[in-house]
Amino acid sequence: MFSNEQILAALKNVEDPDLKKDLVTLGMIEDLKIDGLKVSFSVVLTTPACPMKAMLENACRNAIKHFVSADAEIAINMTSRVTAPQQQLNSNIKNIIAVASGKGGVGKSTVAANLALGLSLNGAKVGLIDADIYGPSIPIMFGLEGAKPLASEVNGKTRISPIEKYGIKLLSIGFFTDPNQPVPWRGPMVSTAVKQLFNDADWGELDYLVVDLPPGTGDIHITITQSFPIAGAVMVTTPQNVALADAKKGLGMFLMEAINVPILGVIENMAYFTPAELPDNKYYIFGKDGGRTLASTYNVPFLGEIPLVKSISDSGDSGQPVILDKENLLSPVFMDLAQKVAQQVAIRNATGK
Secondary structure (H helix, E strand, C coil): CCCHHHHHHHHCCCEECCCCEECCCCCCEEEEEEECCEEEEEEEECCCCCCCHHHHHHHHHHHHHHHCCCCCEEEEEEEECCCCCCCCCECCEEEEEEEEECCCCCCHHHHHHHHHHHHHHCCCCEEEEECCCCCCCHHHHCCCCCCCCEEEEECCEEEEECEEECCEEEEEHHHCCCCCCCCCCCHHHHHHHHHHHHHCECCCCEEEEEEECCCCCCHHHHHHHHHCCCCEEEEEECCCHHHHHHHHHHHHHHHCCCCCCCEEEEEECCCCECCCCCCCCCECCCCCCHHHHHHHHCCCCEEEECCCCHHHHHHHHHCCCHHHCCCCCCHHHHHHHHHHHHHHHHHHHHHCC
16 A cells, blocks of 8 residues: 555656656646555646656656556546746736747748647647738638628627637637738727737637737737737748848847847748658758757747748648648647747746746
8 A cells, every 4th residue: 555655755756857846846746546556646737738748657657666666556647737927918818929030921820820720739728819910811821711700798898709710719800801902000000900809809718829920020019019928939930041130130129128028939941841752851942050040049949940841831821721631741840849839838937037
């Protein structure tokens, strides 16, 4: 017969590699039950998209077998409770993740769409705001051209009901404007419209709200970063020097004292080209390691590379982002990126850095 103290003492040998403390000290062990040789408990992770879920489960199992008894019959429930920064939009939205780029055409919206879906596919509750007022592309990427959100009454106030598709909630300025007409709005009108996407929508409870920002550094970036508590920003770039020069300005903006948004990491899109007939070859058409070097220069995480593959843009154009196609080799690439972003959010929330 084992005691709770024995099991917890064993589990104190299992450390969260990100937070650098053991699972017991972090309060991640719950519902411990012992019945003869049977031991059951829950490990409460800080995100359902934790990339180390299997590793931590095995470590818990091995710790009990080694420090308590090799005969123990162990049942572990790997669950999660998404953490939030100390300051947040409201009690319903835990983390706002900004996806940004220094210039247009680097695949920022593609990354934002697949990132949001990746977090959702890992079990999180996710929303996606298309804040690219002048060039909204989320309606096309989700096959929602011509869609119009409905209004609902919530606590006596009229709220916009985000459109739900593929398990996530969506709002875009493109739902409210004519796609064939430009949006000739001045700064104050833009700022008001963006705030409405946040404040006037019935988002419900969300673990993550992903925001697809416009390229560059402008009114919308300042409005969002100064009006809402951003958990962190993801910078998307391509390898060539022109894109990197603009990405540096974008990173610099988030790090300015007046804005002070943590950088979750850099993603390099169109990193290399691999022909279908030569799957082992990589051709660095736009240069090599630009995103990695940028991340190193600013001492922020490099989250990964996305190759230049036609199926990514084809999927977006067809209204079904590539991560949803389990047969596509790029699906696990985006899943990995989503897990790494969730991992960085959890680290920032735990450390406050």
